[in-house]
Amino acid sequence: MPIEAADMDEATERLRCFLRDRRLRVTAERLALLQVVLRTEGHFDADKMVARVRRGRGKVSRATIYRTLGLLERCGILRRSPRTYGRGLYETALGRRPHDHIFCAKCGRIEEFYEERVERIQRSIARRLGYRILEHVHEIVGLCRECRRAAGAAER
Amino acid sequence: MPIEAADMDEATERLRCFLRDRRLRVTAERLALLQVVLRTEGHFDADKMVARVRRGRGKVSRATIYRTLGLLERCGILRRSPRTYGRGLYETALGRRPHDHIFCAKCGRIEEFYEERVERIQRSIARRLGYRILEHVHEIVGLCRECRRAAGAAER
DNA sequence: GTCTATGCAAAAGGTTTGCATGGAG
């Protein structure tokens, strides 16, 4: 599902404000990366963006991509993606809400859940320890009914 | 709180078995790192272990530390600390109670928390959706007080 | 004695930085 025009505009506007407020410049490279980023689904790293921007509209240096990704992160359009050991993965932050997953370790099926009670507890933990929450990861890994049944049958 | 002698012995025994089963060798370096690791609280990276082992008993190469940390991870004495942007952090897995992490996206500091209420909610979610829980990941990413202050100061 | 482990240094992979030049405001 491609991103909505409204989100695109909102993001562009947000970037422009962010830059203006700090006396930074609105450059073709920054706008180009923003467009590409908004059209990218799921998680991506700097290298992927280098490739996409180059494919789409000519040369960009790796350094500029790294610098601009940092900019987009700082202005809240991107966030670093959870669950990635090591590498710098990003995902778009606009228009997404925190959602959690439970998934089956055997068959890989994934279901979503949302528990306001957990969010509340998270807020209290963060407050207690002095953090301002940026995001959270909450995943339950288990065995679904079908896989348990299958495993049980196999054992006999 | 220093680690208990019993845990120390258990870990050593586990490592010996692991090595013996695979025809690998029990070397002074491996035992030394194991001791240091068990005496280290919280989260640590390879570099910290290089420093500690060297301080404690002379020379070790960085390569050996990396190789041995991998070994300790594979035999279940260590685990990689989840979701740490950037560096490879470990924590000891033996003799630890289940706990989750909250960490600062900026400076990387990590703190642990444990909330029985969350565990209970997880169980109810799993029951409702028909899963048997194997494990969970629950992490809060935020900005710690110091980094917020630093960021606020920088913006002015 | 055999075969794995270690140390060293070089390589690798990802990200950042210094500097001269290009371009936004």
Next chain:
DNA sequence: CTCCATGCAAACCTTTTGCATAGAC
């Protein structure tokens, strides 16, 4: 016309690897 941004290449950092030698079994 003033600074900031860009491109390029070199620097950086952390982790991995190749190879000769040390050492466990």
